Amino acid sequence: MSIPVLSCTDLRKRFGELTAVDGVGFEIAAGETYGLLGPNGAGKTTTISMVCGLLERDAGEVHVLGTPLTTRSIAPKREIGYVPQDIAVYPDLTARENLTFFGRLYGLSGTDLAARVDHVLELIGLSDRARDRSDQFSGGMKRRLNIGIGLLHGPKLLVLDEPTVGVDPQSRNAILESVEHLGTEGMAVLYTTHYMEEAERLCDRIGIIDHGRIVAEGTRRELVELVGQHDRVRLEATGDLARAAAALGELARVKSADAREDGLDLIVDGAPNALTELLAAVTASGATVTNVDVDEPDLESVFLHLTGRAFRD
Numbered sequence: 001m002s003i004p005v006l007s008c009t010d011l012r013k014r015f016g017e018l019t020a021v022d023g024v025g026f027e028i029a030a031g032e033t034y035g036l037l038g039p040n041g042a043g044k045t046t047t048i049s050m051v052c053g054l055l056e057r058d059a060g061e062v063h064v065l066g067t068p069l070t071t072r073s074i075a076p077k078r079e080i081g082y083v084p085q086d087i088a089v090y091p092d093l094t095a096r097e098n099l100t101f102f103g104r105l106y107g108l109s110g111t112d113l114a115a116r117v118d119h120v121l122e123l124i125g126l127s128d129r130a131r132d133r134s135d136q137f138s139g140g141m142k143r144r145l146n147i148g149i150g151l152l153h154g155p156k157l158l159v160l161d162e163p164t165v166g167v168d169p170q171s172r173n174a175i176l177e178s179v180e181h182l183g184t185e186g187m188a189v190l191y192t193t194h195y196m197e198e199a200e201r202l203c204d205r206i207g208i209i210d211h212g213r214i215v216a217e218g219t220r221r222e223l224v225e226l227v228g229q230h231d232r233v234r235l236e237a238t239g240d241l242a243r244a245a246a247a248l249g250e251l252a253r254v255k256s257a258d259a260r261e262d263g264l265d266l267i268v269d270g271a272p273n274a275l276t277e278l279l280a281a282v283t284a285s286g287a288t289v290t291n292v293d294v295d296e297p298d299l300e301s302v303f304l305h306l307t308g309r310a311f312r313d
Contacts, residue, residue, distance in 0.1 A: 003066040005030050005079075005157050005188035011050050011060035020046040022212040025060070028157070033179065033189040035203030037196060037299065043212040044192040045085065048159050051190065052082045065156060081155035085162045087142045088149070091135035095126050095145055098134060099152060106153040120148040123181070125174050140171020147178065158182060159190045164198065176201060196299040208303055215306045224297045230255055231271035232295040233278065236263040239287030247285040251277060263291075271296065 009025040021043045028034040036044045049055035051062055053069050053076075062069045064076035089098050099117045108116060121127045124144040129137070134145060143163060150158060160179065164172045179202055182189055193199055199206050200220055207217045216223055237244065241259035248257035248266060253274045255267040264282070268274055271294045282289050 002030065004028060004063075005032075005065060006051065006190065007061075007063045008051055009061050011047060011062070012058045013046050013050060013055065014058055020212050021050070021057075023060075024207075024209065024212070024214055026207050026214065026217065028188045028190060030156070030188055031183055031186045032204045033183045033191055033202050035199040035206040036190070036192040036209050037194070037199045037203075037206050037303075038192075038209035039194050042194075042209045044194075044209060045161055046212075047209070048082075048161055048190060048192060052080055052159055053077055054082075078153070079156040081150035081153065081158045083147050083150040083158070083160045083163055085165065087139075087146050089134045089142055089145050092133060094131050094133050095121065095137075095148075096130040098145060099148060102149045103152045108153065116152055116154070120151050123151065123178060124148040125178075138168065138171065140167035140174070143167050144171060144175060144178070147175065151182075155187070157188045157190065161192050162194070163191075164193070164195065196303070200299060206299070208299070208306060210303075210307045216302070220299065223299065223302045226302075230267045230269055231297070233266040233268050233271050233275075234263065234293040234295070235266070235278075235282065235289050236291035236293075237282060237287045237289045238262075240285060241287055244282045244285040244287040247281045248278065251281060253277070 004027040006028040011021050011024040013021040024043070024047050026034060036047065038044055046055065050057040053071050053073050056071050064079050067076045069076040090101070093101065096117060099120060100113065103113045103116060121130050124147055126141065126144060129141065134142060137145065147160070147163060164175050167175070176198065179189060179191065191202060205217065205219055206223060207214045208223070216226055218226065241264060245257045245259040245264055248254050248264065253269045255269065258265045275292065279289055
């Protein structure tokens with residue numbers, strides 16, 4: 001098996017009487033986007049600060065491509081691109097000048113640096129604004145430039161800490177599209193957010209963090225199944241609906257089936273994979289389906305089940 005790009009185990013950090021991180025551990029493979037999903041104050045930023053070697057940990061281990069990482073490490077940090085919550089660009093420099101400056105800090109120079117700057121400008125959608133000072137940019141454009149700085153040296157691991165906070169919808173979508181593209185290029189991405197819809201869209205696996213602990217981890221479907229949530233299916237149909245409901249109730253995946261005046265309401269395990277079977281059973285019973293609506297449980301319901309509180313409390 002290949003070595004994970006990032007492996008961290010039993011990370012712990014206290015600030016006085018406050019336990020900010022309490023035994024966090026996870027791995028990220030090449031080409032995988034891993035989301036740390038949790039409300040503000042859950043311990044996300046403290047965790048990634050330790051992962052990047054920016055904050056001394058009280059306990060635990062971090063390995064990047066199999067190499068141990070501490071606050072004093074040099075070689076493994078070269079494999080990390082870190083994009084903090086706070087925008088770190090120079091307002092009196094253009095987009096190209098900002099990228100060139102940070103590229104030199106990474107040790108790039110000459111034609112290699114110029115090529116990387118051009119590539120990153122294209123990736124973050126700022127090629128047409130390359131000569132404009134960053135103090136003329138919107139908040140979303142500054143965020144995109146911030147991400148570009150983290151990508152300049154071609155890291156194996158990109159760490160994004162709440163990259164869409166306070167940005168306009170257009171820039172937010174551009175950022176999400178960029179992150180999606182990075183995963184397809186084989187980069188490992190650690191993405192922290194308190195927006196569950198971002199985690200659902202981007203992340204191959206998700207760790208739900210609350211009060212400094214990961215309370216559940218897995219794919220979206222695995223997390224839903226972990227807490228016993230089922231899909232709700234609403235069928236608009238005509239014909240013998242009582243007979244159709246009885247037929248559907250005999251199927252293994254169907255937990256309940258109720259007829260209503262204009263259709264059927266179902267509770268189903270794995271509805272997307274069961275639709276063909278469901279529709280066939282309805283048709284065989286003499287009814288006709290005119291519309292299908294599937295409501296899958298979201299991460300909000302999973303979080304509420306695991307923690308007993310709403311996601312943004």
